[in-house]
Amino acid sequence: MSTSPGTASRSTRVLGLLALVSLGTTVVAGLSLPQTREQHAYSRLIAIHPPIAWAAYLALGVTGIASALYLWPRTRSRSWDLISGSSAEIGTVFLALTLVTGSIWGRPTWGVWWVWDARLTLTALLLALSLGYLALRRVPAAAGIRAQRSAIAALLMLAVVPIDHFAVDWWRTLHQDSSFERAKSNLDGTFIAAMLLGFAAMTLVYAWLLVHRYRLEQLEERLETEGLELALAERRAEANMTNAGGAT
Amino acid sequence: MGYVYAGYGITLVTLGLYSVRVVRRGRLLSRSLPPKEKTWQ
Numbered sequence: 001m002s003t004s005p006g007t008a009s010r011s012t013r014v015l016g017l018l019a020l021v022s023l024g025t026t027v028v029a030g031l032s033l034p035q036t037r038e039q040h041a042y043s044r045l046i047a048i049h050p051p052i053a054w055a056a057y058l059a060l061g062v063t064g065i066a067s068a069l070y071l072w073p074r075t076r077s078r079s080w081d082l083i084s085g086s087s088a089e090i091g092t093v094f095l096a097l098t099l100v101t102g103s104i105w106g107r108p109t110w111g112v113w114w115v116w117d118a119r120l121t122l123t124a125l126l127l128a129l130s131l132g133y134l135a136l137r138r139v140p141a142a143a144g145i146r147a148q149r150s151a152i153a154a155l156l157m158l159a160v161v162p163i164d165h166f167a168v169d170w171w172r173t174l175h176q177d178s179s180f181e182r183a184k185s186n187l188d189g190t191f192i193a194a195m196l197l198g199f200a201a202m203t204l205v206y207a208w209l210l211v212h213r214y215r216l217e218q219l220e221e222r223l224e225t226e227g228l229e230l231a232l233a234e235r236r237a238e239a240n241m242t243n244a245g246g247a248t
Numbered sequence: 249m250g251y252v253y254a255g256y257g258i259t260l261v262t263l264g265l266y267s268v269r270v271v272r273r274g275r276l277l278s279r280s281l282p283p284k285e286k287t288w289q
Contacts, residue, residue, distance in 0.1 A: 007274030023263075027256055045255045052259065093266050097259055104255040205263060212270050215288060219277040222285050244259045 007215035012208060019204035026051075026201040029194040036187075045105045046191055051198035053098045053123075057161055059091030060130070062210070064158030067151035081147035082221065084154055085137050086213035086229045090206060091128040099123055102175075110174060117166035119175040126164055129157040145219075 030047025063084045070080035102120065105114045114120065133153050137146065163170075168177050278286055 006271060006278050007288070008271070023260075027260070031252070031256065041249050041252055044252045048256060048259050090266075093262065097262055100258055100262075101255045104251050104258070108251050209267065210271065212267075212274060215286075216270055216274045216277065219274065219281060219285070222281055223277060226281075 007212045008221070012211050015204065015211065016207045019201065019208045020098050022197065022201035022204055026194065026198045027064060029190075029197055033190060033194055038122055039109055042105060042108050043187075043191070045101060046187075047194040047198045048202075049098070049101045049105055050195060051202040052101055054199055055125075056091050056094035056098050057165065058203065058206055059087045059094055059210075060126070060158055060161050063091060063133075063154045064161075067154035070147060070151045071155075078143070078147070078221075081143075081150065081218040083210075083214055084151065085134075085218050087210055088130055088133050088137075088154065088157075090209045090213060092127065092134060094202075094206070095123065095127040095130055115174050117173040118171040119164065119173050119174055122160060122164035126157065126160050129153075129160065135210055143189075148158035163242075171177040 026047055030044050033044045033047065035041050036043040066080045066084040066087065069075040070077070070084065099120075102123075106115070107113050133150065136152050136153050139146065141149075167173060168175055283289060
């Protein structure tokens with residue numbers, strides 16, 4: 001049994017090490033990719049941009065599933081709400097990174113930082129929705145009510161994910177088709193390998209962050225409950241003193 | 249190559265800072281609670 005402080009445990013250390021090694025390998029593999037005729041050196045961003053977007057989808061997917069499990073009376077548990085909140089926060093970080101790395105890739109290849117095409121606009125909408133979801137979780141209310149309204153908001157947010165993903169197929173967009181499909185037909189094995197490594201790395205980073213963030217959420221909730229219990233005890237003591245004073 | 253380095257750099261710095269924030273806050277809060285509350289240890 002470990003006595004180390006914080007949210008770490010033996011399993012998170014192993015997971016963290018795997019995440020760090022795979023992320024480091026992805027960076028090395030990505031930066032060593034050969035230049036392409038179409039995109040020159042900028043195609044090296046393929047090792048991180050699609051995997052970051054995947055991690056964002058994964059995080060929002062977990063948020064949605066955990067929310068559905070919270071709303072379902074048979075599986076309702078505080079843990080699902082805490083997992084949902086934790087995953088949404090990590091998803092927000094990955095969504096912001098998706099937009100930033102995409103914009104960085106778009107500037108030299110498209111000539112603009114931003115364009116209001118379906119994929120980019122829907123990803124920006126998802127970021128706005130996830131920020132709104134996080135804000136909703138902070139609105140003061142009873143824990144059950146807060147969890148329930150957050151879960152409904154998460155399911156609405158999840159509905160946008162497939163629309164965002166298939167936007168490149170459903171509408172004419174400046175954004176390229178699915179990176180993996182394109183890579184299979186146009187790019188050689190080194191690009192596919194670097195991208196797959198990136199997918200594994202971002203999944204591991206997400207998993208490591210989720211465990212730590214979930215445990216942090218548990219600590220925050222426990223402290224909030226203790227604070228409330230302390231405040232109630234103080235109120236009762238005050239009321240008893242007042243009653244005792246009135247009786248004498 | 250500036251754009252490529254910027255993409256990788258921003259990603260690593262953002263994920264690094266967020267990870268440090270989560271871990272540090274966990275350490276800070278866990279000091280206020282007895283070990284039995286930390287079921288993972």
